[in-house]
Structures are given as C-alpha cells and as structure tokens.
Amino acid sequence: MAKTLTPDICVIGGGSGGLVVASAAASFGVEVVLIEKGLMGGDCLNYGCVPSKAMIAAGKHAQSMREAPDFGVLPPSGKVPKAGLQPKFDFQKIHDHVRGVIDTIAPMDSVERFESLGVTVIKDHARFEDKKTVVADDTTIKARRIVVATGSAAFVPPIPGLDTVKYETNETLFERTEAPGHFIVIGGGPIGMEMAQAHRRLGAEVTVIEGVKALNNDDPECAAIVLEKIRKEGVNILEGTKVTSVVKLAGNRVKVNVESDEGSSSIEGDTLLVATGRAATVDGLDLEKAGIEYSRKGIKVNDKMRTTNSRVYAIGDVAGGLQFTHVAGYQAGLVIRSILFRLPAKQDTRIIPWCTYTDPELAQVGLTEAQAREKIGDITVLRWPYAENDRAQAEHKTDGLIKIITNKKGRIEGVTIAGAMAGEMMNMWALAISQNLTVKDIAGYIPPYPTMTEIGKRAATTFYAPTTKKPIVRSVVDFLRSFG
Incomplete structure (x- = not known):
C-alpha cells in the first residue's frame, strides 16, 4: 500500500x-x-x-x-x-x-x-x-x-576490448579467493598504487600502467620517494603509457596493448584491475x-x-x-x-588532510610546495629527513621526509609527509593548519622521545636557522656573555 x-x-x-x-x-x-x-x-x-x-x-x-x-x-x-x-x-x-x-x-x-x-x-x-x-x-x-x-x-574508461574480458574494480577485487599470477593495474593513482604494492607483497608479479605520472596529484618530490620504494619491491610501473586495447586470451588470461614514447608493446596477465578514478x-x-x-x-x-x-x-x-x-x-x-x-x-x-597508504605512506594537508609558490609566492620550505630520526633508524624506516610550507611570517600553509606512519603524523599538522598555527607554536611543544613526530619539530626549528648567522644577533649574544 x-x-x-x-x-x-x-x-x-x-x-x-x-x-x-x-x-x-x-x-x-x-x-x-x-x-x-x-x-x-x-x-x-x-x-x-x-x-x-x-x-x-x-x-x-x-x-x-x-x-x-x-x-x-x-x-x-x-x-x-x-x-x-x-x-x-x-x-x-x-x-x-x-x-x-x-x-x-x-x-x-x-x-x-x-x-x-x-x-x-x-x-x-x-x-x-x-x-x-x-x-x-x-x-x-x-x-x-x-x-x-x-x-x-x-569509472571504467572506454578501452577497446575491455568489455570482452573479466576485469576487477574495487567493487569486486576483495571477493577474490585465489592469488593472482600476474596482476596488471590500469591507473597509477592512490588505489592503483596501494593495491599494486599489497599484491606484490602477497606474491604476485605486478605491472602498473599509468598514462601520465603515478601519484600525479601529490607533491612530486615526496611521491618519488614512495614510487622508488615500490619499484625496489619489484612492481613494474609504466608511466606515460596509454592503454590502446585489451584482448581476451585462453584460460581467462588477458593481453593489454600499450603505447608510449618508446613505441607499442603488450603485457599479459591473469588478473586485471581498473583503477582509473571515480x-x-x-x-x-x-x-x-x-x-x-x-x-x-x-x-x-x-x-x-x-x-x-x-x-x-x-x-x-x-x-x-x-x-x-x-x-x-x-x-x-x-x-x-x-x-x-x-x-x-x-x-x-584548506584544512582537509589525506593519505595514500602505500609503504612509505604519503600524506598531505594544505598547499603543496608548487601550489604555495603559485598562490603566495614568498614562501619558506622546511625539510627534515626520516634518516636523521632515532626512532626511524631503530625501525629501519628511514625512507622519507617531511616538508613544511610557511609564509614569510612562519604561518604553516601546507605539509607533505612521505614516510612511515605519515597518516598518523599528519593529524597534528591538520590541527595546526585549522588553527592557523605558526612554526613558533610547533617549536614550543615537546614530543616524547623517541618518536617519529620529532621529525616535524626538527623541521619546524630550522625556520630559525638563518637567525643564528645574523651579525646583529651574534653581537647581542657576545654582549650578554660579557656579563659573566
């Protein structure tokens, strides 16, 4: 009724x-x-x-x-x-x-x-x-x-032959109960790269095909750190490569035909994931x-x-x-x-963070370096590598760095982290940007030792490094020393 x-x-x-x-x-x-x-x-x-x-x-x-x-x-x-x-x-x-x-x-x-x-x-x-x-x-x-x-x-792009083969999207991938042999991923965005690395670690041969640059929407310096690690683990990432067609082969295998500046070629596999956006x-x-x-x-x-x-x-x-x-x-x-x-x-x-859960992770909040240079112009980029953090050394997680983007007064405009636990570390930086904090605020807090969060504070304190070399500042220090 x-x-x-x-x-x-x-x-x-x-x-x-x-x-x-x-x-x-x-x-x-x-x-x-x-x-x-x-x-x-x-x-x-x-x-x-x-x-x-x-x-x-x-x-x-x-x-x-x-x-x-x-x-x-x-x-x-x-x-x-x-x-x-x-x-x-x-x-x-x-x-x-x-x-x-x-x-x-x-x-x-x-x-x-x-x-x-x-x-x-x-x-x-x-x-x-x-x-x-x-x-x-x-x-x-x-x-x-x-x-x-x-x-x-x-989103499934209109690739010739794709409708003739069995392919996975994120809506079907997790129902699989059999391991892939050669896992082919079309799309080098966050979903594609996360699943590529996970399946490589779970024993599959993996090829990623990306038309432009993998992780193209992220800071290129930090994305390169992530992609280098994924490549070292054995994932074949083909950038600047266009899929021209897909062909069904015997035994549920597929052939993906591609073109790049180096010419035409093909990749054969038994599992195809389409990860080309939403x-x-x-x-x-x-x-x-x-x-x-x-x-x-x-x-x-x-x-x-x-x-x-x-x-x-x-x-x-x-x-x-x-x-x-x-x-x-x-x-x-x-x-x-x-x-x-x-x-x-x-x-x-401006206050919304995000993270790609590869290993290392790749997290962002606020403006990237390129965005800040275009929007603000006069910026300072503060960096600190994971390799100079004691906890990262103890964990053998030394790949990565933090980049803090500030305006000339030290207000935090954006933060990018490539490294272990970047998503967890990004929480405090999302709060910092939402509250319009400055590097002075970050330099004034005390992180527990040894933690990865010290990386951020060390980067923030470098904002004041040029001050130590100013003649007038050194003169004041010398003058005060004369009082004993």
Missing part, C-alpha cells in the same frame, strides 16, 4: 556521509528517513577504505617476514636462504581476514542499528519526483530538507525534476554544500571535489549545523 512520509530530513545514501547526517539528526530527536538501495556503509566499508587497508595489512605482515633477518630474527632452522625468506600465502584466508574486518564493523552501519536510533530506513532506489518530493518503492517522502549522499563508483553516482535520481545541476564529476554545490535547489544538499563523493571518507563526514557535519541550527557553516578545503 502506497504511503507518504513527512520527515524533517530525507537522506539518500547509506554511506559514510549519509549515515553521519542520519545518526546526528536522530540523536537530537529529529525525524529522519534514510534511503539506501545497496549495502549499508557504502563504498568505504564494503569496497574501499576498510577492505583495502585490511589487505594492505596482510601485505605488511608478509613484508615483515622478509625483513625479519635484518633484525636478527631467523626461521627455526636458523638459516636464511640466499633468496631471503619468502612467505607462503593462503589467499582464501587473506580473503577471510578482509571479510572478517568488514563483518566486524558492519553492525555499526546496519539497518537495525539505525532503526534503533529512530531512523526510518527504506531499502530501495530513490528518485526525485519534483523539487520537494522523493519516491522510493511505494513510499513518497516530502521532507523539509533533503541530503543526497549517493557516493561514487569506479564517477559520481547520479544515474536514476531524476535530478532534473528537482532542478539540481550536475555532471559526471558530481552535483554542483556551493561552499555550504547546497545544490541549485536550496532545499537539497549534496555531500561526499557525489558532490565532486576531494573523494575521501573523512571529507564526507566533515561535510555531513556542516549540513547538520546548517539544517538544525541555521549556522553559517562553510566548507574549508
């Missing part, structure tokens, strides 16, 4: 951003309808952040076994083969580990939990009927405000009926996350911009402040 609901808020999409809006609003006693046609938890829980980091963790354990003899840790035989320790793999158990992590987290995002919070959950496809109305299944929802949080899906999930929403402008990149929003229909907000991947789970959560908070409290909350992308 058809029915009509009139909640205060209707949320379309049960991913990270939509769930934050729904749970936060419900906690204030606000009536909320949440519509999700697929799995609760969205891409992050089921196909993205959670399973990928679980697989990366498995790869790290394998790599730790290989590196154990460097720390004097030997196999029971006490002998290390000339080729080094090579772990064995049970890919079914790796799959079970990944699946187990998802299943452990899933109850927090479940229909049952949200219904217990007072949210009405509809498991069906949603579409707009007009500027004020959403329809799902046999239910019509007329809400005061509507939030679109439908996320994004893997496309906003807007199909079937009938956004036109609601007067909402959009493109393949996402729904058009202002800095308050409002669409061209003032009743409707869009957050997360579907709103374009930075596509990270924590960004969706941040935008959800802005929308809650706007809808419930009428506060003038505006998005500030």
Whole structure:
C-alpha cells in the first residue's frame, strides 16, 4: 500500500556521509528517513577504505617476514636462504581476514542499528519526483530538507576490448579467493598504487600502467620517494603509457596493448584491475525534476554544500571535489549545523588532510610546495629527513621526509609527509593548519622521545636557522656573555 512520509530530513545514501547526517539528526530527536538501495556503509566499508587497508595489512605482515633477518630474527632452522625468506600465502584466508574486518564493523552501519536510533530506513532506489518530493518503492517522502549522499563508483574508461574480458574494480577485487599470477593495474593513482604494492607483497608479479605520472596529484618530490620504494619491491610501473586495447586470451588470461614514447608493446596477465578514478553516482535520481545541476564529476554545490535547489544538499563523493571518507563526514557535519541550527557553516578545503597508504605512506594537508609558490609566492620550505630520526633508524624506516610550507611570517600553509606512519603524523599538522598555527607554536611543544613526530619539530626549528648567522644577533649574544 502506497504511503507518504513527512520527515524533517530525507537522506539518500547509506554511506559514510549519509549515515553521519542520519545518526546526528536522530540523536537530537529529529525525524529522519534514510534511503539506501545497496549495502549499508557504502563504498568505504564494503569496497574501499576498510577492505583495502585490511589487505594492505596482510601485505605488511608478509613484508615483515622478509625483513625479519635484518633484525636478527631467523626461521627455526636458523638459516636464511640466499633468496631471503619468502612467505607462503593462503589467499582464501587473506580473503577471510578482509571479510572478517568488514563483518566486524558492519553492525555499526546496519539497518537495525539505525532503526534503533529512530531512523526510518527504506531499502530501495530513490528518485526525485519534483523539487520537494522523493519516491522510493511505494513510499513518497516530502521532507523539509533533503541530503543526497549517493557516493561514487569506479569509472571504467572506454578501452577497446575491455568489455570482452573479466576485469576487477574495487567493487569486486576483495571477493577474490585465489592469488593472482600476474596482476596488471590500469591507473597509477592512490588505489592503483596501494593495491599494486599489497599484491606484490602477497606474491604476485605486478605491472602498473599509468598514462601520465603515478601519484600525479601529490607533491612530486615526496611521491618519488614512495614510487622508488615500490619499484625496489619489484612492481613494474609504466608511466606515460596509454592503454590502446585489451584482448581476451585462453584460460581467462588477458593481453593489454600499450603505447608510449618508446613505441607499442603488450603485457599479459591473469588478473586485471581498473583503477582509473571515480564517477559520481547520479544515474536514476531524476535530478532534473528537482532542478539540481550536475555532471559526471558530481552535483554542483556551493561552499555550504547546497545544490541549485536550496532545499537539497549534496555531500561526499557525489558532490565532486576531494573523494575521501573523512571529507564526507566533515561535510555531513556542516549540513547538520546548517539544517538544525541555521549556522553559517562553510566548507574549508584548506584544512582537509589525506593519505595514500602505500609503504612509505604519503600524506598531505594544505598547499603543496608548487601550489604555495603559485598562490603566495614568498614562501619558506622546511625539510627534515626520516634518516636523521632515532626512532626511524631503530625501525629501519628511514625512507622519507617531511616538508613544511610557511609564509614569510612562519604561518604553516601546507605539509607533505612521505614516510612511515605519515597518516598518523599528519593529524597534528591538520590541527595546526585549522588553527592557523605558526612554526613558533610547533617549536614550543615537546614530543616524547623517541618518536617519529620529532621529525616535524626538527623541521619546524630550522625556520630559525638563518637567525643564528645574523651579525646583529651574534653581537647581542657576545654582549650578554660579557656579563659573566
């Protein structure tokens, strides 16, 4: 029987951003309808952040076994083969580990939990009927405000022959229970490089094909540190290489034909991952009926996350911009402040950090060096290498550095870290930029010894190094010394 609901808020999409809006609003006693046609938890829980980091963790354990003899840790035989320790793999158990992590987290995002919070959950496809109305299944929802949080899906480029072969995206990769032989990755962005390194560590031969530069959106100096380490582990990274076609071979094998400045060639493998970016999930929403402008990149929003229909907000991947789970959560908070409290909350992308979870990790907040030179001009770049940190030496994690970008007065404008635990270390720098701190603030705090965070403080103190060489400063020191 058809029915009509009139909640205060209707949320379309049960991913990270939509769930934050729904749970936060419900906690204030606000009536909320949440519509999700697929799995609760969205891409992050089921196909993205959670399973990928679980697989990366498995790869790290394998790599730790290989590196154990460097720390004097030997196999029971006490002998290390000339080729080094090579772990064995049970890919079914790796799959079970990944699946187990998802299943452990899933109850927090479940229909049952949200219904217990007072949210009405509809498991069906949603579409707009007009500027004020959403329809799902046999239910019509007329809400005061509507939030679109439908996320994004893997973008599959129109490569000739791709539709004739079996290929993986992040939505299918983690269902595999058999180890790849030769793992071919099309796309050298964060997802492609994370999965390339993880699968190499888990025993596969790996080739990455990238049309421009791998990790092209990151600081090139720091990205080069990461890529050098991945190459040393045996991943073949082909940059400036275009995929021209894909051919199906016998036994579920594929041949990828490529072109570069060096000419044409081909790569054969048994597993193909397409990691060429994301496309906003807007199909079937009938956004036109609601007067909402959009493109393949996402729904058009202002800095308050409002669409061209003032009743409707869009957050997360579907709103374009930075596509990270924590960004969706941040935008959800802005929308809650706007809808419930009428506060003038505006998005500030300057304070948003991100991290690529390769090994070494690659993290960023604020402006890169190139962006700062273009925007500010007169900047100072402060560096400190991991190799000059005692904890990094103890852990044999000496690949990497931190770069702190400041204006001429010492205010922190951006930070890039390439190295072990860069994502964890980035937290304090995200706070620093959000609070407009200066290197003086960082130089004044005391990190525990020995920790990786000392790297940041050492870099910050170099801001004052030129002062020690100024004649007037040295004259003052000499004068004060004369008093005994």
